[in-house]
Amino acid sequence: MSKLAAVRPAALKAGSVVWIPCELTNGIFPSEQSVKIEVNMGERETIFGFIPRDDIRAGERLNLGLVRAVILNATNGKVAVLFRGDILSQSNPVLVPREWLLKVAKVEA
Amino acid sequence: MILSYKDLLSAWKRGRIRFRPDLDESQVGLSSIDLRLGHVFAKLKSSPGIVIQPARGFDPTGHVEIEDTSKAGFVSGGPIFRLPPGEFRLAFTLEEVTLPQDLAANVQGKSSLARAGLAVHITAPHIHPAWSGKITLELYNHGPWTLEFVPGEDLVCQLILYKVSSPVDKRAADALSTYVGQGTPFPKRQARRPMPRRRK
Numbered sequence: 001m002s003k004l005a006a007v008r009p010a011a012l013k014a015g016s017v018v019w020i021p022c023e024l025t026n027g028i029f030p031s032e033q034s035v036k037i038e039v040n041m042g043e044r045e046t047i048f049g050f051i052p053r054d055d056i057r058a059g060e061r062l063n064l065g066l067v068r069a070v071i072l073n074a075t076n077g078k079v080a081v082l083f084r085g086d087i088l089s090q091s092n093p094v095l096v097p098r099e100w101l102l103k104v105a106k107v108e109a
Numbered sequence: 110m111i112l113s114y115k116d117l118l119s120a121w122k123r124g125r126i127r128f129r130p131d132l133d134e135s136q137v138g139l140s141s142i143d144l145r146l147g148h149v150f151a152k153l154k155s156s157p158g159i160v161i162q163p164a165r166g167f168d169p170t171g172h173v174e175i176e177d178t179s180k181a182g183f184v185s186g187g188p189i190f191r192l193p194p195g196e197f198r199l200a201f202t203l204e205e206v207t208l209p210q211d212l213a214a215n216v217q218g219k220s221s222l223a224r225a226g227l228a229v230h231i232t233a234p235h236i237h238p239a240w241s242g243k244i245t246l247e248l249y250n251h252g253p254w255t256l257e258f259v260p261g262e263d264l265v266c267q268l269i270l271y272k273v274s275s276p277v278d279k280r281a282a283d284a285l286s287t288y289v290g291q292g293t294p295f296p297k298r299q300a301r302r303p304m305p306r307r308r309k
Contacts, residue, residue: 015280026170028151028199030177036166048166052242070284072277082285084242088164092237 001057004066004106011107012074012098018081018105019057019066027051032085035067041100049092051085066106074098112212112270113140120212126270127207127286141267143219145203147243148179148260150190152198178260190258192250194226201243203261206268210239210282215269216246222265226252229266238273239282 007018023036027050035056037047055068069081072093079101080093087094112120117137120126126142136143152174161167178188192198208214214236218229231247246266250256258265276282 013280014278015284017284025168028153028169028173029149029201030175031149034166034168046166070281072281082281084240084285086245089166 003109004057005109007102007105007107009102012071012079012101014071014073016071016107018069018071018101018107020069020081020101020105021059022056022065022067024056024059024063024065033065035083035085037067039096039100041103042097046089047087047094047096048089049083049085049087051083055084069105110272111140112272114138117142117270120209120270125209126212128204130204132204136264138267141217141269143264143267144206144216144244146190146246146258146260146263146265147201147203148177148188150176150178150198150200150248152176152196188260190260192227192248192256192258194250194253194255196250198248200246200248202246202266203243205241205243206236207241207286208236208238208270209276210279211273211276213238213271213273214240215271216244216266217269219265219267222256225254225256226250227256227265236268237277239277239285241286244268 004019011018020037025034025036027033032050032052033056035047035049035051039045039047051067057066059065067083069083071079072082073080077098078095079098080095081101082093114137117126117140118134121128121132121137121142132142153169154172154174156172159172176190178190202216206214215234216230216236217234218227228249228251229246231249233247236244244266
């Protein structure tokens with residue numbers, strides 16, 4: 001699996017793939033995992049969903065990892081990111097603060 | 110606008126709508142495409158006193174029983190899935206579906222199976238453009254008899270495709286339909302068992 005690097009601002013454009021840190025637990029099906037993302041900038045919120053394992057990278061700790069998201073749009077300080085799978089807590093795409101995404105997300109190097 | 114037979118065939122043969130495993134042509138209908146029942150079923154266990162907030166996230170660990178009919182030793186003794194009256198299971202279609210950026214879809218039941226009491230979704234039939242994956246089915250038996258299915262073969266739902274007014278950004282659509290860690294998301298079609306006869 002390819003290495004990850006920090007996101008550059010120019011990479012936040014439609015079609016870019018980013019990897020976002022998340023907490024992981026079991027999903028309903030073995031082929032998926034429960035994903036929890038804490039957005040701790042601006043209006044704090046928690047994103048929760050069931051995501052296919054193909055779209056998850058394991059982290060250094062058992063219950064931490066990264067989830068794949070695709071950028072749909074980036075305007076006015078917010079970025080619309082799309083996840084595969086089911087997002088329960090928000091509409092999908094999810095709007096997240098641009099600065100937060102630049103701080104936490106990774107891209108394939 | 111709903112796609113009809115000629116457009117469905119064209120969209121499939123030209124690779125605009127993709128399926129893995131691939132369709133048999135007999136699955137294409139006048140204005141829908143029939144999909145097969147997958148092998149994995151999730152039963153949500155009844156647990157007295159449990160309250161969840163489904164729109165805020167929940168941990169299903171310990172509250173789900175998985176039945177995988179593709180694995181030897183399945184309790185029913187064969188590749189058969191049974192749904193007793195009044196019971197609910199989550200399941201997937203056999204096919205992974207990838208939609209292009211300008212088509213949305215609805216998954217719906219089939220009238221023949223609805224007559225026997227089968228519902229395949231609970232008010233959530235919509236699939237967005239550029240979506241990719243197996244479709245989750247919410248199976249419920251409204252009828253008085255146990256229903257029996259052959260996973261991997263029985264056609265239990267149909268996909269109805271619509272043109273959307275403006276397409277999703279192509280770059281985003283392409284990125285969504287790219288499978289992580291796989292060179293190609295759709296391997297060549299493989300020989301398999303003959304398809305069951307199409308049911309209305």
